[in-house]
Amino acid sequence: xxxxxxxxxxxxxxxxxxxxxxxxxxxxxxxxxxxxxxxxxxxxxxxxxxxxxxxxxxxxxxxxxxxxxxxxxxxxxxxxxxxxxxxxxxxxxxxxxxxxxxxxxxxxxxxxxxxxxxxxxxxxxxxxxxxxxxxxxxxxxxxxxxxxxxxxxxxxxxxxxxxxxxxxxxxxxxxxxxxxxxxxxxxxxxxxxxxxxxxxxxxxxxxxxxxxxxxxxxxxxxxxxxxxxxxxxxxxxxxxxxxxxxxxxxxxxxxxxxxxxxxx
Amino acid sequence: xxxxxxxxxxxxxxxxxxxxxxxxxxxxxxxxxxxxxxxxxxxxxxxxxxxxxxxxxxxxxxxxxxxxxxxxxxxxxxxxxxxxxxxxxxxxxxxxxxxxxxxxxxxxxxxxxxxxxxxxxxxxxxxxxxxxxxxxxxxxxxxxxxxxxxxxxxxxxxxxxxxxxxxxxxxxxxxxxxxxxxxxxxxxxxxxxxxxxxxxxxxxxxxxxxxxxxxxxxxxxxxxxxxxxxxxxxxxxxxxxxxxxxxxxxxxxxxxxxxxxxxxxxxxxxxxxxxxxxxxxxx
Numbered sequence: 001x002x003x004x005x006x007x008x009x010x011x012x013x014x015x016x017x018x019x020x021x022x023x024x025x026x027x028x029x030x031x032x033x034x035x036x037x038x039x040x041x042x043x044x045x046x047x048x049x050x051x052x053x054x055x056x057x058x059x060x061x062x063x064x065x066x067x068x069x070x071x072x073x074x075x076x077x078x079x080x081x082x083x084x085x086x087x088x089x090x091x092x093x094x095x096x097x098x099x100x101x102x103x104x105x106x107x108x109x110x111x112x113x114x115x116x117x118x119x120x121x122x123x124x125x126x127x128x129x130x131x132x133x134x135x136x137x138x139x140x141x142x143x144x145x146x147x148x149x150x151x152x153x154x155x156x157x158x159x160x161x162x163x164x165x166x167x168x169x170x171x172x173x174x175x176x177x178x179x180x181x182x183x184x185x186x187x188x189x190x191x192x193x194x195x196x197x198x199x200x201x202x203x204x205x206x207x208x209x210x211x212x213x214x215x216x217x218x219x220x221x222x223x224x225x226x227x228x229x230x231x232x233x234x235x236x237x238x239x240x241x242x243x244x245x246x247x248x249x250x251x252x253x254x255x256x257x258x259x260x261x262x263x264x
Numbered sequence: 265x266x267x268x269x270x271x272x273x274x275x276x277x278x279x280x281x282x283x284x285x286x287x288x289x290x291x292x293x294x295x296x297x298x299x300x301x302x303x304x305x306x307x308x309x310x311x312x313x314x315x316x317x318x319x320x321x322x323x324x325x326x327x328x329x330x331x332x333x334x335x336x337x338x339x340x341x342x343x344x345x346x347x348x349x350x351x352x353x354x355x356x357x358x359x360x361x362x363x364x365x366x367x368x369x370x371x372x373x374x375x376x377x378x379x380x381x382x383x384x385x386x387x388x389x390x391x392x393x394x395x396x397x398x399x400x401x402x403x404x405x406x407x408x409x410x411x412x413x414x415x416x417x418x419x420x421x422x423x424x425x426x427x428x429x430x431x432x433x434x435x436x437x438x439x440x441x442x443x444x445x446x447x448x449x450x451x452x453x454x455x456x457x458x459x460x461x462x463x464x465x466x467x468x469x470x471x472x473x474x475x476x477x478x479x480x481x482x483x484x485x486x487x488x489x490x491x492x493x494x495x496x497x498x499x500x501x502x503x504x505x506x507x508x509x510x511x512x513x514x515x516x517x518x519x520x521x522x523x524x525x526x527x528x529x530x531x532x533x534x535x536x537x538x539x540x541x542x543x544x545x546x547x
Contacts, residue, residue, distance in 0.1 A: 004339060004343050004370075004371065005369060017358070020362070025357060090352060090354025090355060092316070093349060093409070096316075098340075098413070
């Protein structure tokens with residue numbers, strides 16, 4: 001008698017299957033992957049000013065777009081699509097097989113990571129070619145960038161899975177999730193310069209991960225001189241790491257304890 | 265040891281007592297049908313057995329495992345069972361063969377994928393996207409995913425709802441084929457003819473209790489109930505209830521001196537018996 005496959009092995013198989021399924025939904029592929037580029041094109045064309053010496057709005061905006069891409073692609077997409085999968089009975093079917101929940105979660109994490117990599121590559125490509133976005137040159141900044149993407153992606157995936165228990169049905173999920181994400185984007189300084197927002201907005205945003213992701217991305221894409229213009233007069237890299245990690249644990253905890261496979 | 269052993273199973277939702285003390289013993293290799301109207305406690309019972317729902321009271325042993333347990337042992341247990349649920353409409357963007365191949369990877373000792381596709385008669389659709397399958401084809405895919413892990417026990421929940429008569433016959437042949445492999449099957453259905461065609465034994469459940477467990481032929485005293493002989497006598501259709509229909513027919517044969525006009529001899533159908541049983545309970 002063979003042994004049943006390991007959770008990690010099945011997770012990787014799930015990841016492949018998730019990618020195939022995602023790739024076959026052409027409209028959503030184009031929309032998901034190109035949405036940040038479209039936003040960059042709009043905002044980059046409207047705001048041509050520099051916000052600090054040597055810092056164009058496009059440069060500032062790329063940082064915000066990568067951060068909010070992590071939230072859109074992970075949290076928002078999962079909190080909407082998982083209730084839809086639940087509605088059509090797909091999750092209940094999986095629950096009846098020997099595949100463990102962790103494999104399902106690993107599969108989602110792989111899908112989100114892959115689609116983030118593609119999204120970032122597109123954003124870099126368009127940013128470099130058309131909007132004069134400058135890439136960081138110091139290796140230390142790239143290091144920060146890599147852990148921010150990995151941690152942010154994991155955090156966003158875990159919170160999206162956890163939040164999927166909130167919408168009662170797949171049909172209503174978008175109406176519950178999308179406003180939260182849009183408001184969070186405004187509060188967290190994705191579309192506007194964070195320090196120009198009212199103090200109460202800044203304080204509220206500081207509870208949630210998007211503000212820290214955005215600030216972290218600014219530390220990668222803006223010159224260090226800009227750090228003095230942040231609320232704390234610094235990039236707060238250590239604090240960003242700790243807060244994202246805390247949210248990752250919260251997401252994983254609720255995903256494991258509260259995940260719902262069935263409609264009722 | 266029985267594959268399914270249930271004693272005193274109870275489950276309430278608030279004030280509603282969905283299951284009020286169900287006992288079941290199902291030996292290996294049997295096809296067992298659970299019949300009952302909507303809201304009788306059928307689905308709740310089966311979902312507790314499948315490990316999808318918690319129970320309030322009672323003992324449950326499925327292949328020697330209590331389905332309320334979780335973790336590693338539950339995975340080993342799920343490796344030995346197959347579940348075909350009602351109406352799933354997932355994975356529309358995958359092909360038939362991709363999906364079956366993927367699910368086969370969940371199990372330690374899966375059936376050959378092509379063999380499974382052939383068994384459910386989807387050879388011509390193996391590279392079709394699931395969203396393009398007809399209702400009957402989808403249902404056959406559901407069964408394929410239920411049996412690909414080579415289960416010792418298969419749960420089939422209303423498998424042929426929405427089938428045309430031809431598709432139902434084909435489906436029944438598939439289930440009978442599975443019987444040949446020694447798979448134990450717990451079937452829930454609304455269709456009495458389905459239970460009669462497939463099941464070794466049937467249980468009728470109503471108001472959260474099992475009213476009777478029997479073979480389809482003997483349910484509700486069907487085998488021993490009076491036969492009804494009817495024939496045309498002039499302008500009238502005459503009927504006579506009897507324990508000895510053969511002697512009635514012999515008598516009529518002599519009386520008419522040959523062919524008896526519009527002769528029928530009937531016993532109550534499974535459906536008649538079933539409706540009497542659940543009707544009596546509901547009053």
